[in-house]
Amino acid sequence: MKDHIKVSKAVIKRLPKYRRYLEELKGQGADRISSGEFSKLIGYTASQIRQDLNNFGGFGQQGYGYNVESLHRQIGIILGIDRAYSIVIVGSGNLGQAIANYIHNYETGFSILAMFDVKPEIIGRRVNNVEILNFDALDAYLKAQLPDIGVITTGATSAQSAANKLTAGGVKGIWNFAPVDLNVPDSVALENVHLSDSLHALTYYLNSLQ
Amino acid sequence: MKDHIKVSKAVIKRLPKYRRYLEELKGQGADRISSGEFSKLIGYTASQIRQDLNNFGGFGQQGYGYNVESLHRQIGIILGIDRAYSIVIVGSGNLGQAIANYIHNYETGFSILAMFDVKPEIIGRRVNNVEILNFDALDAYLKAQLPDIGVITTGATSAQSAANKLTAGGVKGIWNFAPVDLNVPDSVALENVHLSDSLHALTYYLNSLQ
Numbered sequence: 001m002k003d004h005i006k007v008s009k010a011v012i013k014r015l016p017k018y019r020r021y022l023e024e025l026k027g028q029g030a031d032r033i034s035s036g037e038f039s040k041l042i043g044y045t046a047s048q049i050r051q052d053l054n055n056f057g058g059f060g061q062q063g064y065g066y067n068v069e070s071l072h073r074q075i076g077i078i079l080g081i082d083r084a085y086s087i088v089i090v091g092s093g094n095l096g097q098a099i100a101n102y103i104h105n106y107e108t109g110f111s112i113l114a115m116f117d118v119k120p121e122i123i124g125r126r127v128n129n130v131e132i133l134n135f136d137a138l139d140a141y142l143k144a145q146l147p148d149i150g151v152i153t154t155g156a157t158s159a160q161s162a163a164n165k166l167t168a169g170g171v172k173g174i175w176n177f178a179p180v181d182l183n184v185p186d187s188v189a190l191e192n193v194h195l196s197d198s199l200h201a202l203t204y205y206l207n208s209l210q
Numbered sequence: 211m212k213d214h215i216k217v218s219k220a221v222i223k224r225l226p227k228y229r230r231y232l233e234e235l236k237g238q239g240a241d242r243i244s245s246g247e248f249s250k251l252i253g254y255t256a257s258q259i260r261q262d263l264n265n266f267g268g269f270g271q272q273g274y275g276y277n278v279e280s281l282h283r284q285i286g287i288i289l290g291i292d293r294a295y296s297i298v299i300v301g302s303g304n305l306g307q308a309i310a311n312y313i314h315n316y317e318t319g320f321s322i323l324a325m326f327d328v329k330p331e332i333i334g335r336r337v338n339n340v341e342i343l344n345f346d347a348l349d350a351y352l353k354a355q356l357p358d359i360g361v362i363t364t365g366a367t368s369a370q371s372a373a374n375k376l377t378a379g380g381v382k383g384i385w386n387f388a389p390v391d392l393n394v395p396d397s398v399a400l401e402n403v404h405l406s407d408s409l410h411a412l413t414y415y416l417n418s419l420q
Contacts, residue, residue, distance in 0.1 A: 010220075012411055012414050012415070013407070013411055015410070015411075015414070016404070016406060016407035016408075016410040016411060017404070017407055019410070020404065020406065020407065024391070078414070079410045079411075079413055079414045080413040080414055080416065080417035081410055081413055085413065093308070093311075094304045094305070094307040094308035094311060095304070095305075095308035095311070095312070097304040098303070098304035098305035098308045099405075101303075101304060101305070102305070102389075102405055103409075105365075106366075106389050106405075106406065107406065107409065110409070148416070149412070149416070155315075156316075172416045172419070172420065173412050173413070173415065173416035175408070175409060175412050179312075179316050181234070186419075187419055188419070189412055189415035189416040189418075189419055190415075191408055191409070191411055191412035191415065193403070193405070193408050194226070194227070194230065195309075195312055195316075195403070196226060196230065196316065196317065197223070197226035197227055197230065198226075198385070198401055198403050199313075199317065199320070199385060199401070200225070200226040200229070200289045200291055201222055201223055201225075201226060201289075201401055202359070202383050202385050202399055202401035203289055203290040203291055203295065203383070204222050204225070204288070204289045204290055205222070205383065205399035205400075205401065206290065206358070206359070206382045206383035206399040207290035208399075209382070209396075209397060209398070209399055210382065
């Protein structure tokens with residue numbers, strides 16, 4: 001695998017989608033897929049797919065196409081989801097619980113250690129057997145458990161202070177759902193889920209079809 | 211405004227982000243921003259920004275840059291968020307309620323008419339004064355109310371049947387949170403929020419920083 005850093009963000013954003021389609025093909029029992037068929041399925045040109053995968057050495061064979069199982073596994077390795085990650089979730093309202101359920105139901109390799117909130121009425125509850133702890137206990141918890149990833153599902157006003165605690169506590173990545181741009185050190189990976197970007201793209205498409 | 215259809219999906223995906231940064235600049239009282247400053251802020255090259263906006267006629271002025279308020283408004287018009295949309299949410303568990311709260315708290319112009327679920331224990335509850343109705347009543351409700359957008363926050367197994375009902379009921383767009391690829395007619399806009407794509411990009415970045 002080549003150096004991670006030099007690959008453009010746009011390519012990285014496409015890799016999980018490649019893997020998702022390959023997972024579906026695997027589920028359908030497909031052994032291999034031609035670059036042309038893969039292109040039609042996923043909606044990128046065959047040349048785009050080749051170019052993207054060439055960043056990591058390329059995986060296709062002339063006249064054969066791609067081996068579905070192997071490419072699925074290789075992309076998983078590139079994305080780093082062949083290993084395990086521990087997670088804490090900060091903000092345990094509907095959104096935090098929804099993300100906890102999503103990870104519990106659909107993701108393998110990610111284990112939620114604990115959830116945190118400030119609301120006394122939900123502290124102590126369990127979500128898929130994971131306890132909601134008092135936000136005041138977050139600093140000490142991070143020091144003791146050293147989770148890999150912190151998920152921020154607080155409201156906008158609390159998100160930066162949650163991020164500060166998580167980075168001070170040594171998490172390596174933050175998955176942010178709060179609609180606010182966070183400042184984190186360069187050494188911490190940050191991935192934002194901007195719901196508004198997605199909703200506003202939908203209204204564009206909706207109007208373009210009328 | 212030029213023809214919507216010809217603009218590439220990648221450009222459309224960037225427009226909401228431009229608008230989001232312009233909204234922040236507006237909030238900070240900025241009147242204008244040079245293409246260079248805007249580029250630094252948003253992380254795209256100035257030439258990329260110019261190229262993207264040129265799809266819609268271009269908005270900058272040589273030696274002046276962009277007028278923040280005007281560009282913010284123009285992009286809003288291009289995205290179609292200068293008008294109002296009515297919404298129904300199918301799936302009213304934690305995720306459905308979280309999305310309802312998100313729209314209620316952070317989006318203007320989108321009004322949630324009703325939410326739907328199959329679980330008797332939550333039917334009749336209210337979320338921000340919007341009632342959770344019985345999923346069995348969805349068909350009749352769609353016919354009577356003709357909402358613009360259907361949000362799918364069911365589990366994976368119920369999502370396609372929710373999509374079928376929504377499209378049969380005449381919604382113009384579907385915002386899908388279920389981790390499954392939906393089949394909808396070409397006349398219906400579909401925007402998927404793939405949480406796994408985002409989480410797996412995070413693990414990539416996290417590993418690339420180690």
